[in-house]
Amino acid sequence: MALASRARRPLTRLAAAAAATVLLLSGCTDAGGGTGANGASDGGSSSSSADGGDTGTQDDQGTQDDQGTQDDQSAGPALQEVGESAAMGIDGDPASDPAYETYYSQQIQWGACEGIEVDGAECGTITVPLQWNDPGAGDIDIAVGRIAATGRSEGSLVINPGGPGGSGVNFLESVPYLISQGVRAQYDMVGFDPRGVNRSAPVECLDDAETDEYLAATGEPGSEDGDALAEEWGTRVVEACEANSGDVLPYVDTYSAARDMDVLRAALGSEQLDYLGYSYGTYLGASYADLYPERVGHFVLDGALDPSISMNEFSAGQAEGFEHATDAFVADCLNAGEECPLRGNAAEAKQQLLNFFAGVDESPLTTTDPDRLLTGALARSAFLVLLYEDSLWQMGREALSSAMSGDGAPLLNIADLSSERSADGTYRTNATFAISAVNCLDHPGVADEQWVEQEAERLAELYPTFGPMLGGQGCALWPEEPVREPAPISAEGAGPIVVIGTTGDPATPYQWSESLASQLDDAVLLTHQGNGHTAYGRSGGCIEEQVDAYLLQDTVPEDGFTC
Structure with a gap:
């Protein structure tokens, strides 16, 4: 050959x-x-x-x-030659642009969840532009699910399980096993299927x-x-x-998904976004912080990807x-x-x-x-x-x-x-x-x-x-050109953001968490010494204690904490 x-x-x-x-x-x-x-x-x-x-x-x-x-x-x-994401090149803030008002004024109509096996789950949708730089070019629906706080809700914690391809709505089934009782008591737990994934204009092949x-x-x-x-x-x-999906393939990039997440923030009635992202979810979260640093609330990025490679x-x-x-x-x-x-x-x-x-x-x-x-x-x-x-x-x-x-x-x-x-x-x-x-x-x-x-x-x-x-060039045959250059993310003005790395993580190397934490304008790095992918929910309590104090009492962990 x-x-x-x-x-x-x-x-x-x-x-x-x-x-x-x-x-x-x-x-x-x-x-x-x-x-x-x-x-x-x-x-x-x-x-x-x-x-x-x-x-x-x-x-x-x-x-x-x-x-x-x-x-x-x-x-x-x-x-490879890189084009431009349809989520970029937008003048000003879509949240204050009349062209996007219908998206930002939505309220989620919560109802029963189909195919989700967890008590108390409710599901709904939000509508977002297929092409963020051309809101008149058509819409897509983004599937959303939530589990209401078991106590008095102080807001919503949006979660992403990784991927790309992981269903945040399905991930609600894992919430009782991953997320501590204290966090579940204070936050509505909210998951969504990013564009192209599962229930949200899915890529079908x-x-x-x-x-x-x-x-x-x-x-x-x-x-x-x-x-x-x-x-x-x-x-x-x-x-x-x-x-089967040629109309959506050019528009499922992560910056577009991050724009969608800001519409979700608004639909949840939150001035700032509180967020827990695992693995690829750290790339999505960092991309959101890059676009909307002033709207970053409590951000936890566990098992980080390095956006500069x-x-x-x-x-x-x-x-x-x-x-x-x-x-x-x-x-x-x-x-x-x-x-x-x-x-x-x-x-x-x-x-x-x-x-x-x-x-x-x-x-x-x-x-x-x-x-x-x-x-x-x-x-x-x-x-x-x-x-x-x-x-x-x-x-x-x-x-x-x-x-x-x-x-x-x-x-x-x-x-x-x-x-x-x-x-x-x-x-x-x-x-x-x-x-x-x-x-x-x-x-x-x-x-x-x-x-x-x-x-x-x-x-x-x-x-x-x-x-x-x-080895090899995995996207050689893909019909759409890439739309994003490898580049550091600083998210200047956001923070403090908590980044977590596991020393023996086989899927997101510890060095990448170090790198992302150093790129971000205001971040602390927590280190879990062990094998396996990500830490929150599986570290045995030491990382959970630090993250929970940050989410619940606004206590920022000490940079360099290791357990």
Whole structure:
């Protein structure tokens, strides 16, 4: 296959899971692929990403320094041509512009929620412009849900679970397990589906049966056959997205979603927005703060993305981060003794894991469903989502033990939970495709295909577990050009904003939280020492205590607090 074709590796997705997916897998603890044709599983949620190790420095061809950010974009390879978001180039503040008055004067009509399994949930919609810079070009509806405060409400806390592609309305089901009782007593908890996601003008691509095929499709990672398969499926996905959602695809970028969030703020009757965002939700929150610094209330950004890095740097960070998480999983597994299906020292055990994936690539495993096999892509998707939460590692050992004994059902079940596939074969949300639709607008990649191919080879060699899946130019076939340059966000005039990083986060590297906190004009950084993705709701109480004091008593945590 020609170099240019191999370098594309279309629609390789970054891998940031929504917190809701991890909760689903872990049983909701109370708070205190071969290269699959789809690339890495997003776990039901970002173009988020991951790193956090000591080998993230690229040579001077690259652009990534040891903080996971670019020192000087102009010194590195040129990125794709970037257009302009329809949310930008607007004169003045839409909230005070008569052209937007009908949007800002809305009141939400709350009613019953369909398909949400949590007591007290109410749902409604708000209407926003499809194109923010042309409010006469048509409208879309944004789905909103809330759980009323259990005590006297002091306002609304808007939450986003990550993604892009995570449903904030569905995330209300996780609120009783993630958010402390004190916060739930004082705040109405409000979630929304960002534009392009689930109930909000959703990006529609493949049907459910085709999505099954797409997620299961497996080729040898980084091989010509694997890349050809990825390109074949990438083309099918793009054509389906264009056919079914071509009118919305150019307008699902994060700045547009942030504009929508300001309409939501107004509809909730709030002068300022109080917000808790996980993973990709930190990028959405920081983008809002960049647009509306004077309207930032209490802001908590947990598991931060670095807005100053390119798509390729996101991919490199995730490849490294999930490699470190794999090493930690293997070490933990070996410490479990006979419960672990791996044997020998750490290097030998890891090679057994890689050999297992390669074997499933060649010979998929049977499951309890005679019509569905566990393929290499599905096995890797299941394993990847297990790395998000170290409390899932025992489940991972058990599922691997079954698979290495010939039973692929437990890993297939985990893969289905990750992609939000129901037992009847339907998918609860469109997260599988929304993640590409948003990421390809938000994050340009390197334009030089030779550089991209060399980088793909580097990632495959250094990070053999997921590096072969994450190399390449993931949006090469996407029909819409990116609309946003990588750039720091200062949000001057906003703050203080609380940023949280977890040292062993495989999906959003700790260095990115450090970087975002340093970019913001007024921010404090909280550090959770541990493995897994994000911290609030899973740190064991220490991060929760700091965040709750900030949300409830307006006590700003000490910058640098670590636990």
